[in-house]
Amino acid sequence: MSTGTLTRPPAAEQARPTRRRPTPQRVVLHVFLAAVAIGWLFPVLWAVLTSLRSYEYTASHGYVSFGGWTIDNYVTAWQTAEFGKHFLNSVYITVPAVLLTLFLASCVAFVIARFSWKINLVLLGLFTAANLLPQQALLIPLFRLFTQVPLPEFMSDSELLYDSYWGLILINVAFQCGFCVFVLSNYMKALPRDLYEAAMVDGASIWRQYWQVTMPLCRPALAALATLEVTWIYNEFFWATVLMRTGDKFPVTSSLNNLRGEFFTDNNLVSAGSVLVAIPTLVIFFLLQRHFVRGLTLGASKG
């Protein structure tokens, strides 16, 4: 629904004005890029298109046809797959995980950037490398650990770290911290050092230097990282798949796999479900594109 209206207009508006100064080279370039761009959008557009057609119509006329428009697939998918519940689960995991990641990472990054101790390089390496390890390589001990650590019942009805939101939040934080430490420490190193001199003269403690001097200046970096991390943790599939058991508690990305059976025979439903799951990331992508791209180009600009 919204993805369709969001993705299509720019295609119509902007792909064309190439004819202004038609040197042959430019025309070829634009034709090529437009073809690639449309090819790239196609799978997503196809999913949107399929989701808006009734199964009966496409079953009898084939998918390469026109007609049978309906939004029933969305209604059915939403109800069958209990998307409301799974979206909420994703919120329970993503929001605390992103906030905690940014907070913990900014603490470490601050110390790394503020002081020039030998150990800082080791710290930076430990954090950054942790973000790059293959998750599956840690699975066996972690699985065992999570099934051994008890939680009080009010925290999780599984009474274990396994099959609890807490466990997923922690593992996501542990994994994503490294990336944020690296980015933030680079960003903080580029801040003028006089700030701290002034703060010291004023008698500001380390905590106040961190919270009231450095953090406000890091807002652009934090906004960019928050955008990226929300997308990544929302999209996270592996940990939830292996460290959760109760179907009702799965976040939406990993719940996809459980829906496969229910939707198997009806591709129109699959596409409606896929579009629903994609909507939050697509909204972030279109609304916060600046932050997203900024996050990706942060280091070069040095703030």
Add this chain to the structure above:
Amino acid sequence: MSDLPLIQADRAVEPPAATTNRGRGRRLRLLSGTDRVVITLMVLIPLLLVTALVWLPALATVVLSGTDWDGIGPLADIDFVGGRNYGDVLTNYPPFVPAVQHNLLWLAVLFLVATPFGMFLAVLLDKELRGSRFYQTALYLPVVLSLALIGFVWQLIYSRDQGLLNAVLGTDVDWYGDPGVNIWAVMLASGWRHVGYIMLLYLAGLKGVDPSLREAAAVDGASEAKSFFRVIFPVLRPINIIVLVVTVIESLRAFDLVWVVNKGRNGLELLSALVTQNVVGEASRIGFGSALATIMLVVSLVFITIYLVTVMRGEDR
């Protein structure tokens, strides 16, 4: 999830001017007792979390790979069996060889097809073009989708009875199910995302290239292709290394896509999926799964080291 840091890459193109280190160490003496406690906590809490949930499990994986633990019995019953698990993996586990082949194939396709194509698009988009923003947006849209979701999106194209591909080609192939073709089908979907990702990396890198380099090359009468390969590409060396490492690690960590298709069986074996099958699957063979995981760990650590050396060069000056 499968994303890897992008930002380091462009930072590496243009390392920030080394900040003056003089006098920084001396300031420690000016720290009060409370400050020291605060600093310690600021580092220690995140460090404990990362150590407990990432580094210790990594270490434990290596240790367990030398044991015969079944995953259920008490840890005291563990016997060390030396390299037996590795021997079993190599000689007595049919999916291992296909998995290694598939991981290598994955790497080859991402590295030889998707990466150059992404770089090529970045070069084209780096010119001042009208509509460049639209092209970029279209190309990196798949980057914000999870690989699990991408598996479902492409199912609409690949499905045997309801897929677009068979309808258009008039064929009757189960693109996700037929072990002869499904790895290629999955890699196409994965490459679809990777191209946008690499395009972004290089686009950011190209923006950081000193314009006078290009001008100089143009003045010397170098063709565009020549100036790219002789002048720009060598300047991008740090980003090239990072793209290489990112591609290797992405290929090694590939998991979500094959798991949603068929849990990594029947033509879609990958190391990551085999490890997972051995832990959460019916047969929980811990020592055996750990040996597989250790192999992944060792390969990734080699490339992580290259990565760290590249991105941290200049940090210590």
